[in-house]
Amino acid sequence: MSNTEEYNVVVLGSGEAGKYLAWTLASEGKRVAVVERRYVGGSCPNIACLPSKNVIHSAKVASYLRRAAEFGLPAADGPVDMAAVRDRKRKMVDGLVEMHVQKYRASGAELVMGSGTFIAPRTIEVVFGGGGKRTLRGETVVVCTGSRAQIDDTPGLKEARPLTHVEALELDRVPEHLVVLGGGYIGLELAQAMRRLGSRVTVVERNGALIHREDPDVTAAVGELFRDEGIEISTGTMLTRVEGASGETVRLYGTRGGADVMIEGTHLLAAAGRTPNTDGIGLERAGIGIDHRGHVKVNERLQTTAPNVWAVGECAGSPYFTHIAYDDFRVVHDNLAGGSRVTTGRQVPFCLFTDPELARVGLSERAAKERGTAYRLAKIPMGSVLRTRTLSETRGFMKALIQADGDRILGFTAFGVEAGEVMAVVQVAMAAGLPYTALRDTVFTHPTIAEGLVVLFSALPGRT
Numbered sequence: 001m002s003n004t005e006e007y008n009v010v011v012l013g014s015g016e017a018g019k020y021l022a023w024t025l026a027s028e029g030k031r032v033a034v035v036e037r038r039y040v041g042g043s044c045p046n047i048a049c050l051p052s053k054n055v056i057h058s059a060k061v062a063s064y065l066r067r068a069a070e071f072g073l074p075a076a077d078g079p080v081d082m083a084a085v086r087d088r089k090r091k092m093v094d095g096l097v098e099m100h101v102q103k104y105r106a107s108g109a110e111l112v113m114g115s116g117t118f119i120a121p122r123t124i125e126v127v128f129g130g131g132g133k134r135t136l137r138g139e140t141v142v143v144c145t146g147s148r149a150q151i152d153d154t155p156g157l158k159e160a161r162p163l164t165h166v167e168a169l170e171l172d173r174v175p176e177h178l179v180v181l182g183g184g185y186i187g188l189e190l191a192q193a194m195r196r197l198g199s200r201v202t203v204v205e206r207n208g209a210l211i212h213r214e215d216p217d218v219t220a221a222v223g224e225l226f227r228d229e230g231i232e233i234s235t236g237t238m239l240t241r242v243e244g245a246s247g248e249t250v251r252l253y254g255t256r257g258g259a260d261v262m263i264e265g266t267h268l269l270a271a272a273g274r275t276p277n278t279d280g281i282g283l284e285r286a287g288i289g290i291d292h293r294g295h296v297k298v299n300e301r302l303q304t305t306a307p308n309v310w311a312v313g314e315c316a317g318s319p320y321f322t323h324i325a326y327d328d329f330r331v332v333h334d335n336l337a338g339g340s341r342v343t344t345g346r347q348v349p350f351c352l353f354t355d356p357e358l359a360r361v362g363l364s365e366r367a368a369k370e371r372g373t374a375y376r377l378a379k380i381p382m383g384s385v386l387r388t389r390t391l392s393e394t395r396g397f398m399k400a401l402i403q404a405d406g407d408r409i410l411g412f413t414a415f416g417v418e419a420g421e422v423m424a425v426v427q428v429a430m431a432a433g434l435p436y437t438a439l440r441d442t443v444f445t446h447p448t449i450a451e452g453l454v455v456l457f458s459a460l461p462g463r464t
């Protein structure tokens with residue numbers, strides 16, 4: 001161990017929380033190293049949130065072009081240049097990586113590009129692709145290794161070499177017929193984008209509905225959107241085996257409602273959940289426990305079972321969103337400074353970036369019923385928000401759950417244009433503990449989507 005290099009802080013994996021901790025602690029004068037095997041800045045800027053939203057925006061432009069006549073514009077119909085779509089995305093990613101490199105330089109945190117494994121408590125061996133090794137030990141260590149696409153043991157699935165989001169975002173040709181396995185976040189965002197870019201698309205989901213954890217009115221509305229866009233949906237489908245290879249011909253065999261089904265396409269996208277990157281990195285040699293789902297075991301302060309070792313983001317089982325990983329950074333940073341910040345009780349908003357978007361914060365009706373929480377419901381169609389009419393984007397609805405015996409907002413769901421943006425307004429009211437009347441009585445600018453909150457909260461029935 002004589003060649004072990006000593007640091008105040010070593011971060012394994014440069015995901016959201018890891019990189020912000022590294023930059024912040026280095027700026028505060030700590031000696032910090034971040035070990036990253038591939039993606040400077042982690043998944044979000046390279047292969048996940050931002051590149052997917054970039055391609056989704058190209059798909060939105062494609063859909064506008066297809067609707068040109070509706071807006072009084074000349075039709076611009078023709079095949080999509082997928083290589084150009086990819087190049088716009090790549091250019092954005094290159095710019096983001098450069099921003100990250102600058103942040104490392106400015107903060108003084110050292111970026112060590114290699115694959116890390118624990119070989120002893122708080123001690124990580126880094127192996128470099130081009131050969132060579134280094135051993136780094138931190139007084140404090142942070143595990144931030146993220147997750148990867150899960151490809152289960154269904155016979156033939158691995159052999160079919162399905163695309164994951166990583167390859168799907170690198171396509172230079174539109175697949176003729178993309179079969180998407182999984183009707184969750186990744187599956188739905190990419191299915192709609194690929195459909196709009198010209199692919200025939202079939203979504204295969206084992207549960208009875210797309211985005212199945214949401215309320216029935218939400219899942220029905222998302223299903224209707226997909227059908228209207230010409231996306232084939234096979235819900236309630238239990239996959240039994242796969243034949244062929246993605247990129248050539250692929251066949252999915254299974255059952256639906258007791259009957260045999262076969263779905264054939266040219267490409268297969270695996271979007272059926274995630275596996276945490278906690279295997280094969282020597283956690284057991286460092287005294288770091290994992291739970292039954294493979295996440296690093298942490299308490300509400302994000303401390304692992306090993307002294308002075310913290311875990312953040314997806315590998316620690318925090319909800320799989322970048323904004324939550326960013327909050328994990330705040331939790332650990334405050335705790336390292338002697339505070340006692342916790343992850344429990346925090347808001348977990350999300351926005352599914354289909355078009356239109358689906359955004360929710362707080363309780364859904366389903367969750368309220370499961371918990372026996374009484375509520376009053378306000379619900380309006382997006383068409384009653386006048387801004388949507390100027391845009392010809394009237395699809396969807398907004399709804400809010402309000403206490404039955406009080407005026408606090410318990411939950412908000414919007415399926416409609418700019419849903420993610422308008423949710424932020426409601427979130428602030430919820431975080432501040434404001435009554436819904438504060439939003440109902442605010443003067444919002446006309447015509448904005450936020451103005452729809454006045455319409456929504458004016459539609460609330462009185463207390464029982």
Ligand SMILES: Cc1cc2nc3c(=O)[nH]c(=O)nc-3n(C[C@H](O)[C@H](O)[C@H](O)COP(=O)(O)OP(=O)(O)OC[C@H]3O[C@@H](n4cnc5c(N)ncnc54)[C@H](O)[C@@H]3O)c2cc1C
Nearest residue numbers: 013015016037042043048049116145146313314320321322
């Ligand atoms: C297609 C897609 C779209 C998404 N869109 C959104 C969105 O719109 N909004 C949102 O909030 N969330 C979105 N997410 C989720 C979001 O990307 C993650 O929750 C977020 O990036 C936090 O990840 P993380 O920091 O935990 O891990 P990551 O960002 O994955 O970072 C982990 C890093 O650790 C590295 N690593 C792993 N093991 C080792 C090792 N042994 N040695 C060295 N390095 C290692 C990995 O290379 C990786 O760079 C999306 C995810 C996907 C896949």
Ligand SMILES: NC(=O)c1ccc[n+]([C@@H]2O[C@H](COP(=O)([O-])OP(=O)(O)OC[C@H]3O[C@@H](n4cnc5c(N)ncnc54)[C@H](O)[C@@H]3O)[C@@H](O)[C@H]2O)c1
Nearest residue numbers: 182183184185186187204205206271272273320351352353
């Ligand atoms: N906009 C966003 O914030 C965003 C976008 C993409 C991803 N993410 C994050 O990434 C996470 C992972 O996304 P994901 O889409 O991989 O997971 P997911 O859990 O959202 O969806 C996976 C879906 O695949 C289905 N499934 C699993 N195995 C199957 C099988 N064998 N046959 C048919 N269906 C099957 C599941 O029932 C589920 O509906 C999300 O939970 C989310 O937190 C967020």
